[in-house]
Amino acid sequence: xxxxxxxxxxxxxxxxxxxxxxxxxxxxxxxxxxxxxxxxxxxxxxxxxxxxxxxxxxxxxxxxxxxxxxxxxxxxxxxxxxxxxxxxxxxxxxxxxxxxxxxxxxxxxxxxxxxxxxxxxxxxxxxxxxxxxxxxxxxxxxxxxxxxxxxxxxxxxxxxxxxxxxxxxxxxxxxxxxxxxxxxxxxxxxxxxxxxxxxxxxxxxxxxxxxxxxxxxxxxxxxxxxxxxxxxxxxxxxxxxxxxxxxxxxxxxxxxxxxxxxxxxxxxxxxxxxxxxxxxxxxxxxxxxxxxxxxxxxxxxxxxxxxxxxxxxxxxxxxxxxxxxxxxxxxxxxxxxxxxxxxxxxxxxxxxxxxxxxxxxxxxxxxxxxxxxxxxxxxxxxxxxxxxxxxxxxxxxxxxxxxxxxxxxxxxxxxxxxxxxxxxxxxx
Numbered sequence: 008x009x010x011x012x013x014x015x016x017x018x019x020x021x022x023x024x025x026x027x028x029x030x031x032x033x034x035x036x037x038x039x040x041x042x043x044x045x046x047x048x049x050x051x052x053x054x055x056x057x058x059x060x061x062x063x064x065x066x067x068x069x070x071x072x073x074x075x076x077x078x079x080x081x082x083x084x085x086x087x088x089x090x091x092x093x094x095x096x097x098x099x100x101x102x103x104x105x106x107x108x109x110x111x112x113x114x115x116x117x118x119x120x121x122x123x124x125x126x127x128x129x130x131x132x133x134x135x136x137x138x139x140x141x142x143x144x145x146x147x148x149x150x151x152x153x154x155x156x157x158x159x160x161x162x163x164x165x166x167x168x169x170x171x172x173x174x175x176x177x178x179x180x181x182x183x184x185x186x187x188x189x190x191x192x193x194x195x196x197x198x199x200x201x202x203x204x205x206x207x208x209x210x211x212x213x214x215x216x217x218x219x220x221x222x223x224x225x226x227x228x229x230x231x232x233x234x235x236x237x238x239x240x241x242x243x244x245x246x247x248x249x250x251x252x253x254x255x256x257x258x259x260x261x262x263x264x265x266x267x268x269x270x271x272x273x274x275x276x277x278x279x280x281x282x283x284x285x286x287x288x289x290x291x292x293x294x295x296x297x298x299x300x301x302x303x304x305x306x307x308x309x310x311x312x313x314x315x316x317x318x319x320x321x322x323x324x325x326x327x328x329x330x331x332x333x334x335x336x337x338x339x340x341x342x343x344x345x346x347x348x349x350x351x352x353x354x355x356x357x358x359x360x361x362x363x364x365x366x367x368x369x370x371x372x373x374x375x376x377x378x379x380x381x382x383x384x385x386x387x388x389x390x391x392x393x394x395x396x397x398x399x400x401x402x403x404x405x406x407x408x409x410x411x412x413x414x415x416x417x418x419x420x421x422x423x424x425x426x427x428x429x430x431x432x433x434x435x
Contacts, residue, residue, distance in 0.1 A: 036136035095221030141184035264320035272334030291348030308374030350395035391425030
């Protein structure tokens, strides 16, 4: 049965207290859904709102999956994103069972599409359970204010009392989810600073904004349903427009190619290797060097050389997957990180990249101002993978770099796969 066998679940590798805590929260969330589900009756409008929120949540995840995958790599801190917009709107519009269904669909889609199944399953199940308990707590708050509400809470929550009820419900939503997640992080990471587990102030601002947007979505869903897509576009614009520039700035991107620089590439590579260790996964690494690039600069000038670098960078990015990480390591050398790619598969990816570079035809201007077309580019690539080649990033890069030089010394325009290192660091 392999990983499907409950006896092999990674949950059991946790300390007993932490594993018990996770199980209690998951069982409690399932109990809440079962109890409320037995008593709930769903109207046609509620089904329609549920469908609309589900579509919005999926579209949101699809649009933001690349940046969310990078944000989630920050181990040992809470992972917060704007999916809470749709979850809080569900609190104001839907009964608890449909709220839970929306959360389950969102987390399942995230697991498959954002993280490509390379996430620890029990963590995602636990996180979903904490959100279910959080929306249930917020629903209890609203029910205390409006125990006899004939329709969705958003219709009853009017005036000053309505504002107070929504604010308290938002606080309950955040407090329950945050407290449960922080408890798990502290218990599972006893040696790490407690302040790190609390996350960043920006996380609280993200949730505060999500609660406000969720309220607006719920109001429009009842009174102006055709305007809801406008808010979906607003959420996406805020998410990508605010977070993406932050990560570009933090990543210190290379100005010539738009690729990440070596320091940021190295940081993310370390985090990907750590993720692979936790999941018993693999990570492929390629180091690419353009052959005879100096000839391009000498013949056409450095501006033409920059145009070639940009074209090669675009070719590499379009050849690999959207969640692979391409960086410029200086000069005409590039580094590519391939999560989930095994040692035996890296050469196939490298050969696809070489093929894409070989057919490039780059229209540019030489040093005299004349229009020229640069063709006939080739590349040499060293290829390796964690853990087959090496189990730490530095020796992995050194070994792949050695393979790159063997490719160049062997005649260029070829891929050489790195020789694996044994435990002592010697080649096998």
